[in-house]
Amino acid sequence: MKGLNIAFLLIISVLFIAGCSSSSNGTTEDGKKVITVAISDEVNPPFLYADDNNEPIGYDMDYLKEVEKKLEDYHFEYVWGEEEANLVGVDTGKYDFAINWFFKNPEREEKFLYPEQEFGYSLTSLVTQPDREDIKTLEDMVGKKLAPMSPSGGLRTILNSYNKNNPDEQIDIESIEFPSNADNLERVNDGKDDAMFINVTTFNAVQKELDLNLKVAGIVSKEPVYAVFNKEHTELAKEFDEVTKELIEDGTLPDLAEKWFEVNFFENLDYINEENYKFNP
Numbered sequence: 001m002k003g004l005n006i007a008f009l010l011i012i013s014v015l016f017i018a019g020c021s022s023s024s025n026g027t028t029e030d031g032k033k034v035i036t037v038a039i040s041d042e043v044n045p046p047f048l049y050a051d052d053n054n055e056p057i058g059y060d061m062d063y064l065k066e067v068e069k070k071l072e073d074y075h076f077e078y079v080w081g082e083e084e085a086n087l088v089g090v091d092t093g094k095y096d097f098a099i100n101w102f103f104k105n106p107e108r109e110e111k112f113l114y115p116e117q118e119f120g121y122s123l124t125s126l127v128t129q130p131d132r133e134d135i136k137t138l139e140d141m142v143g144k145k146l147a148p149m150s151p152s153g154g155l156r157t158i159l160n161s162y163n164k165n166n167p168d169e170q171i172d173i174e175s176i177e178f179p180s181n182a183d184n185l186e187r188v189n190d191g192k193d194d195a196m197f198i199n200v201t202t203f204n205a206v207q208k209e210l211d212l213n214l215k216v217a218g219i220v221s222k223e224p225v226y227a228v229f230n231k232e233h234t235e236l237a238k239e240f241d242e243v244t245k246e247l248i249e250d251g252t253l254p255d256l257a258e259k260w261f262e263v264n265f266f267e268n269l270d271y272i273n274e275e276n277y278k279f280n281p
Contacts, residue, residue: 097227
């Protein structure tokens with residue numbers, strides 16, 4: 001019996017090594033190079049979320065499908081994971097790149113390779129009570145009460161930059177650790193604050209649950225979003241740049257923006273704000 005156990009373990013070991021060898025080859029049966037893509041399980045519709053079968057869908061996935069069509073030598077395989085773990089995996093080479101709605105910041109640029117071309121935009125907005133006509137831009141928030149926000153993060157960076165560039169017209173920003181989007185929107189709904197600064201997609205997701213008497217008063221900025229690559233993948237990032245530019249120029253990505261966001265966010269802010277009714281069904 002002991003001899004049989006040893007033989008069994010030897011067979012399993014051989015199969016495991018053979019499996020590892022096949023995996024490390026990194027190619028499909030038809031010779032395409034396998035690219036492992038980390039996608040965030042902290043879903044953010046309509047950029048990225050899961051359908052009823054836990055399959056990833058959204059703007060990000062449609063974009064990647066179009067890229068994969070053009071990069072015929074590659075095959076993309078997707079792995080769900082917690083966002084920070086995904087980024088660690090990209091940094092260590094476990095994953096080739098990660099996608100979500102990643103902004104550029106100095107800390108991440110030290111660790112990761114960003115393509116030059118963004119593949120989309122996150123729209124930031126001011127949300128108010130529906131009868132407020134005096135708030136549409138950040139300039140309108142001078143002297144008014146903004147809902148409290150985190151001392152760090154992308155939205156705070158935008159406001160800090162505004163205050164730096166407008167020393168005589170500062171927006172008063174109340175800081176709070178781990179602010180709740182739902183609580184802040186309820187503060188605006190109850191009249192405790194004049195407005196909340198929030199991404200449109202985040203507002204839509206929370207509003208779907210709360211159904212408060214609020215509106216998107218104005219789109220304030222469009223922040224470019226990127227996939228982030230392992231630093232060694234300079235050629236892959238360059239190919240992504242070329243393909244992404246083609247997809248913008250031929251209208252594919254603008255059409256996908258209309259499909260998922262109901263607005264072409266590749267247009268300028270004036271156009272996007274003219275289409276603002278689409279954010280207030």
